[in-house]
Amino acid sequence: MGTVGKAISLLELFTVAEPELGLTELARRSGFDKATTRRLLVALTGHGFVEQDAGTRHYRLGAGLSRLARIREARFPFLQTAVPLVRDLASATAETVHLSEFGTDRLVTVHVEHPAWANRVNIDIGQLLPLHSTASGIAYLAFARDEAVKACLAGPLEAFTAHTLIEPAAIARSMAEARERGYSICDQGLEEGVISVAAAILSADGFALGTIAVAAPKARTAPADITQRGLAVMAAAREISMRLNGDNLQTLRRQV
Amino acid sequence: MGTVGKAISLLELFTVAEPELGLTELARRSGFDKATTRRLLVALTGHGFVEQDAGTRHYRLGAGLSRLARIREARFPFLQTAVPLVRDLASATAETVHLSEFGTDRLVTVHVEHPAWANRVNIDIGQLLPLHSTASGIAYLAFARDEAVKACLAGPLEAFTAHTLIEPAAIARSMAEARERGYSICDQGLEEGVISVAAAILSADGFALGTIAVAAPKARTAPADITQRGLAVMAAAREISMRLNGDNLQTLRRQV
DNA sequence: GATGTCGGTTCATTATTTGAACCCTTATTT
DNA sequence: AAATAAGGGTTCAAATAATGAACCGACATC
Incomplete structure (x- = not known):
């Protein structure tokens, strides 16, 4: 080094x-x-x-x-734009909502809103999220450049829990579903008892630059909740993307 | 290097x-x-x-x-705390308000609110401010550690305009006045036609960590405006300091 | 098709980085 | 009160990494 x-x-x-x-x-x-x-x-x-x-x-x-971070923010007003929508989503879902930006090879948590629950999913600012085992990661990969996807699937894929998907084919399927559905679902891929949904935030070229996600304890999550949170997170991601790109977002649908 | x-x-x-x-x-x-x-x-x-x-x-x-900036912010929630008060001050004064944090040997502009005027003082995020020739700098020095003050007065002091104070004694006087008054005034020290007032934001140890300032074109600034802005900027700085330090701020008055 | 510009690369020379051992100060232990 | 341990900081010969002039290929301009 x-x-x-x-x-x-x-x-x-x-x-x-x-x-x-x-x-x-x-x-x-x-x-x-x-x-x-x-x-x-x-x-x-x-x-x-x-x-x-x-x-x-x-x-x-x-x-x-x-x-320096502020100079970057002036060019990419990601936080300024997204934080209000993260707040709205947090109060609508009453669960942990976190915002991530891609950096190097993982997602970087740049903002978090926690609900008032004592039993909640706790995430820290600055926390790094692996791509293959989180809802955010899958949402990101679903709209990432081919090279990034290949690099991720080629690397060693750690199994954090018994539920973590580690076969490239399974992950690719998960990505395809997320693309179709508009949001990703990750059931205890990183930690037992946590279920998350996420959607990609797209830059003007149609590729993902970050994600927004809702993470909740599985114990209080019914199937209907997943759908509801998924639609909400998708709407928030779309709104953030629109605001970032001045409404001229190309919707990108790539084949796997 | x-x-x-x-x-x-x-x-x-x-x-x-x-x-x-x-x-x-x-x-x-x-x-x-x-x-x-x-x-x-x-x-x-x-x-x-x-x-x-x-x-x-x-x-x-x-x-x-x-x-990394966010990790730092989690420890020093300077921006989060100060920005709302910067906004309030900006709408109250209808002039440019900027927030600075000390770094290495100068003040770093970390947030700015601009008024709607076409003729306004324009400041960019990330801009570096010298200590001896700005209202912010004088306000900072007035509550800085002795070493920082010495280092500043010992270094070469650039005269940016005909009004810039460059004799250490004059700067020290300016600092003493700021300490007494509660806010600093800088009349065209960095740029012709710009007059600013500023107050120091103090950390728990009573030393300055940053400043908040109002900068305006001299053309529309009457003496009464200076007093009014000065009192407002002082109140804002005090409130930010309080919020940062949990209301147990030691008021520090040092001799020159 | 000649010329200029820009991003990127090579490799022998050169300057910087390295780390074991050291000193100093401040707790903590005996 | 002396001994011990632990942390911050420093030194200098040896090891290693950084340097930069020259070069390549791609693209745009003249």
């Missing part, structure tokens, strides 16, 4: 659950030497990608990242 | 005005060799910090940045 990759993988050690980490901890988790880790942190700090707490000397992600 | 710094300075070439750049252009602006530029871009792309447009082959900032 190049130096740049190492620096970035340091940044990727920070999570919502652990937003501040010490030097030794970062070195341990990254597998880099302490001296290397520190040199990278100093470089990152110098550009505002990392900040150091004056008191604890621990490190955390810096304001420079917010700056 | 280390490789990491080079990679980051590539990212910093992207702006709201030019969110997509080609390889040759990036090489030219960064001053790096084309091969080097490309190697850095490939490394950045591999981690989602940069994306390449499939059609034009131009590069732009990637979703990985949004992910």
Whole structure:
């Protein structure tokens, strides 16, 4: 791995659950030497990608990242556009609704609305979702470029639960159904007891750029609920796509 | 400069005005060799910090940045907290209101609300503000750590207009007035014809972490307007600080 | 069909990164 | 109160990765 990759993988050690980490901890988790880790942190700090707490000397992600993310947002107003619709969908369904954007090889959770239920599906901002074992992933693949689909199906497909589909053919079938239906369904593919529906958000070229999904405990989900949530998530995804692309969205229907 | 710094300075070439750049252009602006530029871009792309447009082959900032920025936001909910109050202030004053966060050695503009006027002060998200020649900068310095103040006054102080204060003593006086008054005033320090007021947003330790400011054309600004905007911006900053710190804000008054 | 531009690649040279060992400070333990 | 452990930070010869001039192919322009 190049130096740049190492620096970035340091940044990727920070999570919502652990937003501040010490030097030794970062070195341990990254597998880099302490001296290397520190040199990278100093470089990152110098550009505002990392900040150091004056008191604890621990490190955390810096304001420079917010700056760049905002510049990106100005070009791709994905969040601004989508968040209000995510909120609407959350109050309509009274379940967890999450919004994801594709990055590198997985979906990145960029916004979440949780319901008031104590028993709910909990998802963190920044959480990464595999493509083959989530409703969002299937919805994404259903409208992804061929290369992305191939890359996903060619890679090793982890079985997170007994229900996870790991045969390429089964996944392709799931994708085809999602395309036909307009939304994907994933029954406990990533975690036991969780059932989700999702729909793809399309960019102007007709390919998916992200997804919106409703995740709920299976215990309180009847078949009728799935249909209802599916139609709602599909409508929300369509509305977001429209707003992003100025209503001139090409509906894309590709063969498998 | 280390490789990491080079990679980051590539990212910093992207702006709201030019969110997509080609390889040759990036090489030219960064001053790096084309091969080097490309190697850095490939490394950045591999981690989602940069994306390449499939059609034009131009590069732009990637979703990985949004992910990390959101993780940071979860710890420091600066934007979420402040944006509603920025909006309120914008409609109350009918002038440009901008929110900044400190990063490295300058203030980073993280949110802006523009009024409907054709003649208005225009500020872009991501724009960097010098400390010594802006209302925001003075407001920040008035409540910054001594080291930050020293570092600022020690560095070279650029005179952007004939009105820019560049003597450390004059800047210190300006800071002291801002501390006393509760808000800073900057009369054409960065650009002719623009007058701004700003107030610092404080973190729990009593030091500034960012600022909120109102910027307006001097032509339609009477002395009474300055006072009115100043009081409004001060109230907004105080409210944001309170919300960020759970109402237990220590009011800090330091001597110069 | 000659010329310029742009994205991308190669490989010998060169400069940066690496990491074991070290120091310093701050708890915690004995 | 001394001993021990653990974390942050530093050093410098050895190892490794970055560099850039030259090059290729594709496309557009003249």
